[in-house]
Amino acid sequence: MASTKSPTYPASKDSIMYFILTEKCSRNTASVEAGTLCFISDGKNLDRLKDPASHSTIEVNLIESTLSITRSKIPVNALQRLTEHKAGLLYAVSDVAERWNCFRDRNFLEDAANANVGQYVVVSVQEEMYPAIIRYIGNIHESSPLKKFFFGVELQDHGEGEGRNDGSHNLRRFFRCKKNCGLFVPFNRINFLTDRRYTEDEARSKVDGVTPINCGDRVGFYLEDGVKYGTVVHLEHRSSASETLVHVLLKEKDGSEIGIWPIPMDSIIQEELLSKEPKKTLDMAIAEKPLRQSSVESNNDELEADRSDSYFLDVNSMVQLDLQNGNPASGIIRWTGFLDGLPHKMAGVELDEDKGFTDGTWKGKRYFECPLKRGIFVKQKACQPDMRFHASSDALPLTADVFRGPTSPLVLENQPPLTNGTAVLVLKGTMKGIQGHCNSCYMDAALFSLFSCTSVLDSMLFMPANPADVPIQNILRDEIVNPLRRNGFVSANNVMKLRHHLTKESQCPSFATSEKDPEEFLNLIMHHILGIEPLLKLQSGMQKEQECYCYQIFMEKQEDMVVPDVQQLVAHSFLSSDLKLAEIPSCFIIQMPRFGKNYKMFSKIIPSLELDITDLLFESPRECIVCGELATMECPECFKDAMFSNALIKQYCEKCCTQAHTHYKRKGHKPRIFKNPTAFDESTNHPHASRIPREKMELFAVLCIETSHYVSFVKYGPEKEDWMFFDSMADRYDENGGYNIPEVTLCPEVAKYLESPVADLAEKRPRDMEGVAKRLFCDAYMYMYQSKKMALYK
Numbered sequence: 001m002a003s004t005k006s007p008t009y010p011a012s013k014d015s016i017m018y019f020i021l022t023e024k025c026s027r028n029t030a031s032v033e034a035g036t037l038c039f040i041s042d043g044k045n046l047d048r049l050k051d052p053a054s055h056s057t058i059e060v061n062l063i064e065s066t067l068s069i070t071r072s073k074i075p076v077n078a079l080q081r082l083t084e085h086k087a088g089l090l091y092a093v094s095d096v097a098e099r100w101n102c103f104r105d106r107n108f109l110e111d112a113a114n115a116n117v118g119q120y121v122v123v124s125v126q127e128e129m130y131p132a133i134i135r136y137i138g139n140i141h142e143s144s145p146l147k148k149f150f151f152g153v154e155l156q157d158h159g160e161g162e163g164r165n166d167g168s169h170n171l172r173r174f175f176r177c178k179k180n181c182g183l184f185v186p187f188n189r190i191n192f193l194t195d196r197r198y199t200e201d202e203a204r205s206k207v208d209g210v211t212p213i214n215c216g217d218r219v220g221f222y223l224e225d226g227v228k229y230g231t232v233v234h235l236e237h238r239s240s241a242s243e244t245l246v247h248v249l250l251k252e253k254d255g256s257e258i259g260i261w262p263i264p265m266d267s268i269i270q271e272e273l274l275s276k277e278p279k280k281t282l283d284m285a286i287a288e289k290p291l292r293q294s295s296v297e298s299n300n301d302e303l304e305a306d307r308s309d310s311y312f313l314d315v316n317s318m319v320q321l322d323l324q325n326g327n328p329a330s331g332i333i334r335w336t337g338f339l340d341g342l343p344h345k346m347a348g349v350e351l352d353e354d355k356g357f358t359d360g361t362w363k364g365k366r367y368f369e370c371p372l373k374r375g376i377f378v379k380q381k382a383c384q385p386d387m388r389f390h391a392s393s394d395a396l397p398l399t400a401d402v403f404r405g406p407t408s409p410l411v412l413e414n415q416p417p418l419t420n421g422t423a424v425l426v427l428k429g430t431m432k433g434i435q436g437h438c439n440s441c442y443m444d445a446a447l448f449s450l451f452s453c454t455s456v457l458d459s460m461l462f463m464p465a466n467p468a469d470v471p472i473q474n475i476l477r478d479e480i481v482n483p484l485r486r487n488g489f490v491s492a493n494n495v496m497k498l499r500h501h502l503t504k505e506s507q508c509p510s511f512a513t514s515e516k517d518p519e520e521f522l523n524l525i526m527h528h529i530l531g532i533e534p535l536l537k538l539q540s541g542m543q544k545e546q547e548c549y550c551y552q553i554f555m556e557k558q559e560d561m562v563v564p565d566v567q568q569l570v571a572h573s574f575l576s577s578d579l580k581l582a583e584i585p586s587c588f589i590i591q592m593p594r595f596g597k598n599y600k601m602f603s604k605i606i607p608s609l610e611l612d613i614t615d616l617l618f619e620s621p622r623e624c625i626v627c628g629e630l631a632t633m634e635c636p637e638c639f640k641d642a643m644f645s646n647a648l649i650k651q652y653c654e655k656c657c658t659q660a661h662t663h664y665k666r667k668g669h670k671p672r673i674f675k676n677p678t679a680f681d682e683s684t685n686h687p688h689a690s691r692i693p694r695e696k697m698e699l700f701a702v703l704c705i706e707t708s709h710y711v712s713f714v715k716y717g718p719e720k721e722d723w724m725f726f727d728s729m730a731d732r733y734d735e736n737g738g739y740n741i742p743e744v745t746l747c748p749e750v751a752k753y754l755e756s757p758v759a760d761l762a763e764k765r766p767r768d769m770e771g772v773a774k775r776l777f778c779d780a781y782m783y784m785y786q787s788k789k790m791a792l793y794k
Contacts, residue, residue, distance in 0.1 A: 016041045018087035018146070019060065019079040020103055025072070032072060035100030037063040037091055037146070038079075063091065063146055086113055088139070088149035092186035101345060102188050105338040112187035115151070122191040122233050122249060123153050123183065124344070129191070129249055130159025131233055132183075135167065135175035140184055150184045157217070191233075191249075191260075191342065219248060233260060315425060318408070318489055319349060319383035321376070329355045329376075332487055334368035336380055347380040352409055408483045408491040415485035417455045423716035424746065426488040427452065427724065433742040434484065436728030437492035439515040444495065444728035444742070445712040446518040449701035449784055451481045452726075453716045456587045456700070456786040460530055469529050472501045476525075492739065505529050518703055518710065518782060519550045519591060535589065537582035539618040545582050550782070552591040555601075563762045565606035566699075566783055569593065570616070571649055575639050580618035584695055586790040588613070590783045604761060604777045607754065609720070611697045611785050615649040619675050621692045626656040630676065630692065633657040637669040697785035704779035713747070713776050720755070721748035725772045749773050 021036045038060040057073040080103075082090070089112050093099040103109060115121070115134060123132045136152030154177040155163050167175040167182040175182070217232045230248035244265040320330045335348035339362055348360060350370040358375040360368040368375070418426050427433065433452075434444040450457050461477040479494040496512065502524060503511040526532050526549050534547035553573040561568065570590060574580065588611065593601040615622055622631045631651040638650035638660070652660060657671050702713045711727045723746070730743035749770040753761060766774040 016084070018082045018084055020082055020087070020090065020100075021074065021078055022080050023078045025074050025078055032062065032074070033096045033100075035090075035096040035098075035103065037082075037087055037099075038072075038074070039063060039087075039146070064096070083113075084146075085149065088147045089113060089187050091146055092148040092150050093188050094186075098188060101338060107340060108192075108338070109187075111192035112190070115187075115190075115192055119192070120234065121151075121153065122231075123155065123159070123185060124189045124191075125155070125159065125162050125183065128162070129231060129233075130162060131156045131231070132159060135177065135182070136184075138174075140169045140172075140174065148186075150186060151190060152182065152184050153190070154178075155181050155183060188344075219246070228261075230261075317383070317429070318431070318487055319347075321349065321378060321383065329353065331374075331376075333380075333383065334360065334370065334375075337367070339363075339377060344379045344381070346377050347383055349376050349378060349383070350374050351376060407493055408479075408487065408489050410478055411482035411486050412478055413482065413486075414461075414477075415482045417451070417453050417458075418485055418716065419453055420717045420722070423453055423724070426485070427716075427744045428746060429488075430731070430741055430743045432488045432744040433726045434480070434490040434495060434728050435492040435742045436740045437496060438513060440492065440495055440499065441710040441728050442516055442518050443499070443521050445703050445710040445726065446521060447480060447495075448484070448726045448728075449703055449712040449714055452484055453714050454700045454786055456788075460526065460532055463530065463532060465530055469505075469531075472498065472505070472525070472529055475501065488744075489742075502529070515708060519552075519589075522589070523549050535587050536585050539580045539582045540578055550589040550591055553593045555593055561602070563604045563606060563758050564602060566590065566608040567611060569605070570611065572639075574616050575636055575649065578636075579616075581613060581616050582618050584613065584617065584787055584790050585697075586787050588697055588785040588787075590785070592780050592782065600778075604766075605780050606758070606761065607699055607702060607776065607780070607783065609699050609715075609754070611699070612694060613697060614693075614695045615651065617695065620695070621676050622651050623692050624653040624656050625650055626652060626660065629653045632673060632676065633671045634674050635661075635666075635669050635671040638666065695787075697787045699783060700786050701784040702776060702780055703782040703784075704775050705781040706775060706779045710781070711775060713750070713772075720751035723747045723750045723776075725775075745772070747772050747776075750776055753777060 016039050018037065018039045021032060021034050021038065023034050025032045040058070040060055056075060058076050058079070059071060059073050060079070062070050062072060086109060089109065090099050090103060093102055115137065117134050117137060119134045121132055121134055122129050132153040132155045134151055135154050136150075138149060139147035140150050140152075141148060152167060152174050154167070154175070155161075159181075160178065161180050163177075163181045163183045165182040165184075166179045167173055167177045169184055174184075218229065219232055220229045228248075228250055230250040232246055233249045234247040235244055245262040246265055247260050247262050249260050315333055315336060317333045318330070319333060320328060322328055329351050331349040331351035333347045334350045336345060338344075339346050348362075348368045349356075350360075350368070351374050354371075354373040356370075356373050356376040358377070359372045360366055360370050360375045362377055367377075434448050436444050461473065461481060465473045475494065475498045480490050480498065483494070484490050499512040502521075505524070505528065527534070534549055536548050536551055538546040538548065538551075540546065553569050555569070555573050555576055561572075569592070573593075592605060614620065623629065624631045630653060632654055634649070634651045635657070651674075652671070661667060661669055661671065698715075700715050704711050704713065709729070711725065714724050714726065716722050716724055724744055725747045726742070726744050728742045729740040731741040733739055733741055750773050753764075753769065753773050756764070761777070766778050769777070
């Protein structure tokens with residue numbers, strides 16, 4: 001990428017220009033993330049900036065000490081200039097991604113740059129907000145080439161004793177305050193109370209002896225939807241109106257911020273009076289979530305740490321919150337980002353019940369849409385990804401017909417299948433996919449494969465059904481498919497409800513308790529219950545047309561096929577059984593050759609991303625494997641003869657068939673004539689192969705089985721790397737009376753083996769294959785192909 005030579009800092013700071021990278025830049029095997037700071041000091045490169053149109057890249061010095069490179073060529077349009085002061089403020093934010101977010105919130109950065117010593121602020125300490133006074137702004141390290149501008153603050157009121165020092169750091173004093181009242185923090189841990197700045201003396205003179213409320217007090221006030229609680233951060237006296245506004249930082253019970261609201265003094269009640277409990281007891285009742293901490297500097301336990309969530313939570317993640325008075329609420333994240341005046345990354349959550357205070361707007365600006373009183377803004381770190389899935393303490397034992405675990409909401413709006421980046425955003429992660437319970441993995445894997453990223457069988461969801469079967473169709477559509485596509489999660493409760501209905505319809509009492517084969521489930525719901533048209537219509541010689549929903553490959557062991565692909569297996573099976581497809585199917589579900597769940601005929605099978613069915617169609621035009629003209633003859637005995645081409649099925653025009661069978665090894669073969677459609681009749685001067693269409697189907701999912709446990713692979717995008725792996729029972733919460741944790745992971749490593757030579761793949765030991773690729777190649781049970789063209793008509 002570039003040189004690793006250490007950057008040289010000139011003696012004069014006047015000749016340095018600082019920048020932040022506004023996008024990720026890659027060079028060879030290295031990359032530099034957005035939010036990285038850099039500088040230019042040499043005259044040559046500084047001159048290039050005067051004429052950026054003539055230079056697409058420019059060499060900069062990277063400031064980050066954690067990077068293995070310190071000089072790099074960066075696109076000019078990826079650099080945003082900073083003043084030394086703002087660069088120092090951003091440099092104090094150790095996490096590059098967090099720094100980039102802080103830079104994007106320009107108002108927040110401006111507030112930090114314009115802050116003054118003596119200014120009242122609110123500081124985040126252990127997820128609690130405390131009033132404080134800025135006592136120092138500047139560098140606290142002696143050797144840093146670019147000064148990291150930290151804020152030394154003195155915690156006030158109920159924040160006293162929550163600090164880390166008395167204004168000293170590394171035996172050097174920067175300001176004086178009481179013991180454990182001082183703190184050095186980067187600016188992203190501070191709320192600067194925009195447009196409400198007062199010096200310490202001014203602020204105290206305004207409130208001293210005037211009101212019973214002081215900064216830092218815990219207070220409450222009534223709104224239409226109940227009592228709100230918060231901390232006083234500022235008192236504003238309006239002489240013209242002869243009133244005092246109390247600016248209250250609202251928080252939920254878990255410490256997550258709602259925002260700062262101005263409330264008339266007459267509406268404020270101290271929290272002790274509302275609850276009749278001591279203030280300390282109430283403070284102790286505030287739920288503080290344990291979050292993993294990391295120091296800004298490895299040797300500096302004085303600095304407040306940035307925190308990173310243990311789970312990935314983003315848009316469409318299902319979460320639970322603890323509202324005031326211990327009132328729980330569940331919902332879905334609809335937006336994440338930064339709100340004006342708040343330093344933390346926030347999440348806009350659509351709640352399942354009317355427990356919110358907004359319809360997705362904040363200070364007149366809309367961030368997402370939801371019904372009134374269903375929306376709430378909280379710190380993203382306050383969202384709990386697993387809390388809503390915890391079984392209650394008095395849960396009954398998990399039995400076949402009782403499940404006390406996660407729930408997922410009914411979704412009546414029809415949802416499209418997920419593809420590309422949307423599929424990753426909605427489906428990837430823990431507690432994603434369809435939750436398994438009580439031997440349901442065969443059904444979970446089948447449903448996830450058929451509906452998560454394709455609509456080829458959506459007719460099952462909407463076609464008219466018998467009145468007795470409507471409940472099953474409704475459960476499948478509104479409680480499984482729609483929630484999966486919208487929220488990325490389906491509770492085992494929903495699947496159990498479907499299993500109970502299937503038990504009644506099938507007269508099989510074990511359908512809700514025992515493991516079944518996926519084809520048994522598919523045949524039951526497609527044929528016996530919903531009665532959809534069979535997916536496959538097969539023609540065997542001159543016999544009557546056969547219909548089925550899944551095709552099982554039957555064939556004898558082929559010694560010369562060490563690692564076959566699906567195309568080869570299907571062709572062998574169709575020829576050995578003398579079968580043809582009567583028409584192009586919209587969905588082709590193929591079961592692999594195996595006996596039971598243990599014995600596999602082949603140790604590995606290569607997934608064919610495309611399945612060419614042209615030569616498998618009955619009375620369909622085909623091309624001669626020798627000359628490429630319209631074929632009229634087919635020879636099953638030539639099937640294993642690789643003399644003429646690599647084509648599996650050997651078909652010829654009449655002339656080439658005669659020539660091919662003059663060879664003594666083929667004189668005993670019995671070619672047979674097949675009929676072509678009228679438009680491709682032989683009498684039409686043998687149209688060239690370019691006029692003979694190829695019919696191909698695309699792979700969209702693979703069911704795999706290992707030791708009686710089903711999982712699935714789903715193709716969610718057009719690239720070879722676009723694979724995701726789903727396991728409905730990937731982990732478990734609480735072995736005794738708990739529940740299974742489903743998980744969806746990306747598995748781009750599959751592409752590596754799809755492109756490997758067959759010989760290399762044959763020699764590759766399964767245990768040496770990366771990631772979960774081994775399960776796709778070694779444990780395939782059922783392949784699913786679709787024809788998007790035919791899906792439009794069926």
